[in-house]
Amino acid sequence: MHSYLYDSTFDGLLTAWFYAYKDDTVYTICRNTDYQPDLLSQPVPVKTQPDKADRIRQSVQHNLSSYTMRNLYLLYLSELPDCDLLGLQYLRLCFQHGAGINHAKHHPVIRKVEDYRRKVYIEYDHMKGFLRFQQIGGQVFYARFAPDHNQLPLLRPHLERRFSDQKMIVHDEKRHCALLYNLQSSMIVPFTAEDAARLLENSRDDSIHAFRQYFQAINIPERANPKQQAGYMPHRYRKYMPETQPE
Amino acid sequence: MNLTDKLTILADAAKYDVSCSSSGSTRQGPKGAIGSAAKSGVCHSYTADGRCISLLKILMTNNCIYDCAYCLNRRTNDTPRAMFSVDEIVNLTMDFYRRNYIEGLFLSSAIIGSPDYTMELLVQAVEKLRREKNFHGYIHLKAIPGASPVLIQRAGLVADRLSINMELPSEKSLNLLAPEKKKQNLLLPMHQIQQGIVQHREERALSRKAPAFVPAGQTTQMIVGASGESDLQILRLSSALYQKFSMKRVYFSAYIPINEDSRLPQIARPPMLRENRLYQADWLMRFYGFDAAELLDETNPNFDPDYDPKIIWAVRHPEQFPVEINTAPYQQLIRVPGLGIRCARRIISARRTARLDFEDLMRMHVSLKRAQYFITCKGKYYRIQNPQPDVILRALKPEARSPYEQLSLFPDWQTAAPQPGIEVLGDKAFFPKKASAPASSQTDLLPVF
Incomplete structure (x- = not known):
């Protein structure tokens, strides 16, 4: 039994899939940071090879569909416990039956892929709204969040389109990285809590008081329905939404 | 008075406007401009009443x-009164938008001076946002009834969505509760906006660069439960609004007692369940191919508080069921209680690859709670063969509410006697025969109203 370990990049995962595809003794696939040795399997560290990753990309695009490729990428972004192994099962299934197997919504693997895809997109829709910027001097805006799934790559085009005239730092506290945008282009770089603390020194943004007032005033107490509120805006996100926090 | 105090007063005064959607428009500025509008809209926060904050909703x-x-x-x-200047509105919107608090602006107003004066100021604020600040976010503007057509036209060129509130579901109630608002002043601008949208569509066919006119369409809203209309009357009115004015949405707002007034009904809580049933019916009409006449009729002019409109329709039409999952067309699938658009699509997709049974449906997250009584898979029912309407209704009856609920001193909306002063008209008087005839003159824009 083999446990394939890759280096947390999408290319790394594609390479791992490439080598694991023909291996019928795959025990698991995981990031080398998440690996826990066990008695059943031997670890197989995979070195990222862009050419192998590209072969999978080309093959999926050409023989299957871009929808399938998108699903594989979303599985990678989901970072759910068994998403890497599920990706392998999905890949095998698709190559066995063709891209048409995506129609079989009752198939356990396809169903699970759809569920993961939905989870990522639901959170993406949430984050488009729930992200909160604060101004840190000049026209520079800083936001922090800690989404369940890796959302920065998805949010990047949206944020660039929407705020194309303001410099941005969007900090993912869970993955210790940030999206930097300098009016021309954007990139995702490693970013720590200390970096953020240095940035936020001596900066205060008073707009939040006005928004807090607004948040209170627009509520209709006669129609109170906190359960519905929690359904739409889960408590775990509220830490980063200052209007829901007391002053 | 500082800006925050004004915001508190004017947001509080705007909160009874129901619409907060930011959908229907795709707007995208050039690089270096701010703002974009997403076709599906984005919700930015949710207040304790469970409603979303998408737009900065202020008067x-x-x-x-x-x-x-x-x-x-x-x-x-x-009540304390306040007024924003044009610049204050513009700056507040930009401040909030840059911090991703909002998706855009929903600007409405009480009527100050005259309708024209008010509308002029509203349009100025929006034009300033678009032209000076290069703002490409979503803007929903209230058109003021009685404002000049020139101003409505100007508003339509800069706003994504325009709306005029119907206020109440009949002219009789309007005359009684809002005597200064005239039916004509509400319907004429709606007509104008619709004509503008049609005209834009024609121009757009000739040139891609034709200036957009109200790209997200127009909406309206009415108060439910402040006057004696039945659900049937409300539904007929809203379906007429969809057909005559190509409304994007008709919103319902459960009447909340704010003022002491002998013309208004006395209720303890807003009729939220009734509002919910009307919305369910509204969705059935807009997305599920139902007609108002299928959901309610003269013998049953109101919705059942215990069951949603689709179930009631289904048990009254046993001849339409059961529906065979493996062969029924889409239009039939979405009429099954418990199946929605998504489930129906999933079923259609999956049955291309295999014949489905109930286990497959469960694996696809199709809820069988309601659907089981109305569908067959490979010719077989789920549990009960040929369930009769009374069996279905008994099985689906919501559990009795807690006996400790606070009792109301006043009759519920369902059993409420007509309020003094509001005459509940016979259907004949309310829905004249000419309802189906096309409107010939402008005084006859909406015959059911």
């Missing part, structure tokens, strides 16, 4: 020359 002022019985801002109410 320009709550100083009103009118005295509508149900309204918080009526002339005779003793």
Whole structure:
């Protein structure tokens, strides 16, 4: 039994899939940071090879569909416990039956892929709204969040389109990285809590008081329905939404 | 008075406007401009009443020359009054937008001075946002009834969505509760906006660069439960609004007692369940191919508080069921209680690859709670063969509410006697025969109203 370990990049995962595809003794696939040795399997560290990753990309695009490729990428972004192994099962299934197997919504693997895809997109829709910027001097805006799934790559085009005239730092506290945008282009770089603390020194943004007032005033107490509120805006996100926090 | 105090007063005064959607428009500025509008809209926060905050919903002022019985801002109410200047609106919107608090602006106003004066100021604010600030976010503007057509036209060129509130579901109630608002003043601008949208579509066919006119369409809203209309009357009115004015949405707002007034009904809580049933029916009409006449009729003019409109329709039409999952067309699938658009699509997709049984449905997250009584898979029912309507209704009856619920001193909306002063008209008087004939003159824009 083999446990394939890759280096947390999408290319790394594609390479791992490439080598694991023909291996019928795959025990698991995981990031080398998440690996826990066990008695059943031997670890197989995979070195990222862009050419192998590209072969999978080309093959999926050409023989299957871009929808399938998108699903594989979303599985990678989901970072759910068994998403890497599920990706392998999905890949095998698709190559066995063709891209048409995506129609079989009752198939356990396809169903699970759809569920993961939905989870990522639901959170993406949430984050488009729930992200909160604060101004840190000049026209520079800083936001922090800690989404369940890796959302920065998805949010990047949206944020660039929407705020194309303001410099941005969007900090993912869970993955210790940030999206930097300098009016021309954007990139995702490693970013720590200390970096953020240095940035936020001596900066205060008073707009939040006005928004807090607004948040209170627009509520209709006669129609109170906190359960519905929690359904739409889960408590775990509220830490980063200052209007829901007391002053 | 500082800006925050004004914001508190004017947001509080705007909160009874129901619409907060930011959908229907795709707007995208060039690089270096701010803002974009997403086709599906984005919700930015949710208040404790479970409603979303998508747009910065404010009144320009709550100083009103009118005295509508149900309204918080009526002339005779003793509430603090405030007014935003054009610049304050513009700066507040930009500040909030840059911090991703909002998706855009929903600007409305009480009527100050005259309808034209108010509308002029609203349009100025929006034009300033678009032209000076290069703002490409979503803007929903209220058109003021009675404002000049020139101003409505100008508003349509800069806003994504325009709306005019119907206020109440019949002319009779309007005359009683909002005597200064005239039916014509509500319907004429709606007509104008619709014509503008049609005209834009024609121009757009000739040139891609034709300036957009109200790209997200128009909407309206009406108060439910402040006057004696039945659900049937409300549904007929809203379906007429969809057909005559190509409305994007008709919103319902459960009447919330704010003012003491002998013309208004006495209720303990807003009729939220009734509002919910009307929305369910509204969705059935807009997305599921139902007609108002299928959901309610003269013998059953109101919805059942215990069951949703689709179930009631289904048990009254046993000849349509059961529906065979493996062969039924889409239009039939979405009429099954418990199946929605998504489930129906999933079923259609999956059955291309295999014949489905109930286990497959469960694996696809199709809820069988309601659907089981109306569908067969490979010719077989789930549990009960040929369930009769009374069996279905008994099985689906919501559990009895807690016996400790606070009792109301006043009759519920369902059993409420007509309120004094509001005459519940016979259907004949209310829905004249000519309802189906096309409107010939402008005085006859909406015959059911």
